[in-house]
Amino acid sequence: MVRQVRAVRTRRIILEAAGAVFDEFGYESATIAEILARAGVTKGALYFHFGSKEELARGVLSEALTVEGVLPQPLRLQEWVDVGLVLAYRVPREPLLSASIRLSADRRARELFGTSWPGWIDFVAGQLAGARDGGELLPCVDPQITATLFVSAWTGVEIVSSGLGEGGVLERRVAMLYEAFLPGIAVPGVLRQLDTAPDRGARVWRAHCEQQSEEGSGAVPVAFYRV
Amino acid sequence: MVRQVRAVRTRRIILEAAGAVFDEFGYESATIAEILARAGVTKGALYFHFGSKEELARGVLSEALTVEGVLPQPLRLQEWVDVGLVLAYRVPREPLLSASIRLSADRRARELFGTSWPGWIDFVAGQLAGARDGGELLPCVDPQITATLFVSAWTGVEIVSSGLGEGGVLERRVAMLYEAFLPGIAVPGVLRQLDTAPDRGARVWRAHCEQQSEEGSGAVPVAFYRV
Structure with missing residues (x-):
């Protein structure tokens, strides 16, 4: 059991190092040697978990599909807002998450x-479909189309603000993005109840972390695929 | 004079080849040898125009700041819509343009x-400031903030749709992006007059090309920096 916990931790350390290296050098120029140096693990340990650079990249990408910290809310649209704002808070702080965006934008990778x-x-289309079933959406909204557009726009906001070296603006920009989208999506009564403040992500994330440290890992997050 | 025309044409051929190679391989992995092979020019001709791979990349980026084909309109917001929709039409058809987006998203480059x-x-902030001065914008709109958000979102829409291999959807997606943004920006009387149809870019571009072939290069485009 102790060995298993240690293996999970080592795997995580390797993925975080790989994320940082992919983020900094791009997929093509990233080397296993550099990842080993950052992770401070042996070659044997790395190859026990990941057979190749491709597998490392797949590992990074799969870790990035996370809605950790987002808890169920009375309004489904608030959950949608929370997902984007929690990520806007976390991405600049977690190389594993920003690496996954960089990998997705890298044609070769x-x-x-x-x-x-x-x-x-x-995932977002599912959230919006839930919001529609709850009567939160304007009748003209197509969840799949809006989801595609919003995920694209969110990605562009992250890429451009990190590209312009504007540290710390992502949460503000993503909050503005929600404000641009929401009036065309939400029914007015729901619209005015939504919290889209730029610090919403930080507050939700901190509450999640406090809850976790109090209860062990007892908090039940929003399931990534809620069927 | 003939020699000058030929030099301009050679420069263009080299830039287009460089754009295609950067687009396909990314900046780091692109080689001068590959660019030479695509352009079908001599090493001497390439180095006459561009001293290094860096200079080629700078050349590609500077060509991409183009609003060619966008003509003055009674409403400044229509010009803003036209810029984004003409680019959405042109980018998938012109490697030089898509290469510049790829280069901007490439951290190393x-x-x-x-x-x-x-x-x-x-440029977009200038267009929106013009629209505001003409009474086309809602009073709460900040041209610089909206421009940053819109350029970011446009970029994300391009990156994600080309990343998902969804050829031919860019014009539709960008039209939807304008529809998402415009109700929060334009005064209602202007909003209903704007043409944001997905084929608007193709129509504007074709009109421009016809005008050019009729008149030589007589059409006066929207100046990139209208002071």
Whole structure:
């Protein structure tokens, strides 16, 4: 059991190092040697978990499909807002998450193992379909189309703000993105109840972390695929 | 004079080849040898125009700041819509344009010579400021903020749709992006007059091409920096 816990931790350390290296050098120029140096693990340990650079990249991409910290809310649209704002808070702080965006935007990398975009689009479309069933959406809204557009726009906001070296603006920009989208999506009565403040992501995430440290890992997050 | 025309044409051929190679391989993995092979020019001709791979990339980026084909309209917001829709029509058809987006999203490349985003954001902010002065914008709109958000979202829509291999959807997606943004930006009387149909870009571009072939190069485009 102790050995298993240690293996999970080692796997995580390797993935985080791989994320940082992919993020910094791009997929093509990233080397296993550099990842080993950052992770501070042996070659044997790395190859026990991941057989190749491709597998490392797949590992990074799969970790990025996370809605950790987002808890169920009375309004489904609030959950949708929370997912985007919690990520906006976490991505600049977690190389594993920003690496996955970089990998998806890297043509060479995505030819090899795809992107996390289809997963995100389906997830957001599911959230919006839930909001529609709850009467929160204007009748004209198509969840799949809006999800595709929003995930694309969110990605562009992240790429451009990190590209312009504007640290710390992502949460503000993503909050504005929601404000641009919401009036065309939400019924007015729901619209005015939504919290889209730029610090919403930080508050939700902190509450989640406090809850976790109090209860062990007792908090039940929003399931990624709620069927 | 003939020699000058030929030099301009050779420069263009080299830039288009470089654009295609950057687009396909990414900046880091692109080689001068591959660009030479595509362009079908001599090494001497290439180095006459561009001293290095960096200079080629800078050349590609500067070509991408184009609003060719967009003509003045009674409503400044229509010009804004036209810029984004004409580009959505042209980018999938012109490797030089899509290469510039790829170069901007490539961390290594943009560390070396920046991106075309600040230029685009300033240009769009200028268009929106013009629209505001003409009474076309809702009073709460900040042209600089909206421009940053829109250029980011446009970029994300291009990156995600080309990343998902969804050829031919860019014009539809960008039209939807305008429809998502416009109700929060335009005064109602202007909103209903705007043409945001997905084929608007193709129509504007074709009219421009016909006009050019009729008149030589007589059409006066929207100036990139209208002071």
